[in-house]
Amino acid sequence: MIKHIAIVSAIMVCTLAGFGLSSSARAEYSFCNKTSYALSAAIGYVDEGRMFTRGWWRLRAGQCKVVMTEAIRPGRYFVYGEAIPGHRGPLRTWSGDTALCVENESLFTLRDQDVCAGDPRRQRDFFAVDVPADNDGSYRTEFVEETNYNVYKAEVAGVQRLLQDVGYGIRNIDGALGRTTQEVLREYRQDRGMGDSGVYDDALIDQLIAEANERDAKVGFFFCNSTQLPVWAAIARPAGEGNYNSSGWWRLEGSECAKVIRGDLTSDHYYVYGMMDIGDEDVPMIAGEKPFCISDVQFEAEDGIDCEDNGFVEASFRKVSIGSEKSATFRFAPEQFNKELATTSGNAGGR
Structure with missing residues (x-):
């Protein structure tokens, strides 16, 4: 089985500011978005010995919102924010180094952090917030960026x-x-x-x-799993001057799709690779034509390095030509792995 480590490359700039209140003030934890991005934000906290995560709260740029209405006890909380997908450019996040579980597509309250153990794409790296003892039951986390905007x-x-x-x-x-x-x-x-x-x-x-x-x-590069078994997927994309960067993994359940490159596509070709999870082993995709580095954990690797010397193994990726299209979808099918799997896993359709 493929193992994983959640790795999030992000730019994090945050300001954590507590404020004292009179005894008559309402107890609450609030988020304040002082960036130029519309954000989705989540919080993690310990209650009765269990780690809870809750989200997503949508924050317009300049908007502040209460996310917890109970009295805020002193101690450690965890916060994460990411820009909405509609913002152009690389995904902007406000993150740290504590991997916690989220739901990718919906509002959520999770009481069990084991639910994302098999899927690193359902994890986010939260940053720690230490609420002091003199907080009077209220606290605020501000999301900021390099340009120090006020709310307006x-x-x-x-x-x-x-x-x-x-x-x-x-x-x-x-x-x-x-x-x-x-x-x-x-x-x-x-x-x-x-x-x-x-x-x-x-x-x-x-x-x-x-x-x-x-x-x-409507734009970007999508993977779709047109089988009935889980597939772990990886991609290699051009990185200038004939070089490529390979990265993975995306876990796709049967008939599931995922976006792996955001925004308008700027290359006329990409390379893809997959491993089908049949329970006791992972079966590699066949008929690849160009070698790239992969790992048995979530990875990013530069082209041209010695895979073994850098802790990777080599795998053959398949070329996908897309011409001048700004969007493309690659569908993993049973026959791309081997004939036996093509017979046993059926032909579930992708989107």
Whole structure:
């Protein structure tokens, strides 16, 4: 069986700020998003000797939200945030080094951290928050970025970023509601039949978020498992000057799909590899044509290195040509592994 270690490469910039309250103030734990990104956030905490994780809370740029209404006891909590998929560029996260379980596609409260033991893609690396004894039952975690926005400037910067994400002419994300930003807002509203003012409100922000996420859902590189058995999948993508980077693993249940590259595809080809999980062993994909490094744990490897000397093994990946398409889907089928599996695992269809 393939083993795993959750590895998240991320840029983390966070400010943890507790604040004292009078005895009449309401006890709560709140998140405050002082970045230009719309975020999804989660929290982890120990209760009666068990680690709970809860999420996702959607935070618009500049928005603060209460996530726990009970009195906050002193001790260690864990927090994680990630930008919505609709934001262009690499996924931006606010993370640490404590791997905890989440649900990828829905709201969740998890009381058992063993539920993601077989699937590293259901783990996120949370950062620790130490709540002091003098917190008066309330605490706040602020998500920030290199540009030190206040709440209002973060809100404006968030609108600017979203307009840029959906293809409108915002050049600078600076948190200033100047003439150019107002003109672009007016253009966006007119194009969507939402009036002709150069202002924004929550409804417009939610529309921008939905549109950015909808656009993202249509582009990228997808794996789909068109078998009835689990498949562990890996990909090698061009990394400039004829080099490639290989990475994995994505665990795909039967008939399940996953996005492995975000945003518009910029290469005319990629290389893919898979291992079918038949219970007591992993059966490799056949008919590969180019060797890349892999590992039995979650990995990223540069092309051109000696696999064995660097703790990897070599595997033959299959080339997938996509031409000038901005989106592509590779489907793992039983016959790509061996004839015996093709007979026993059937032909479940992908999406």
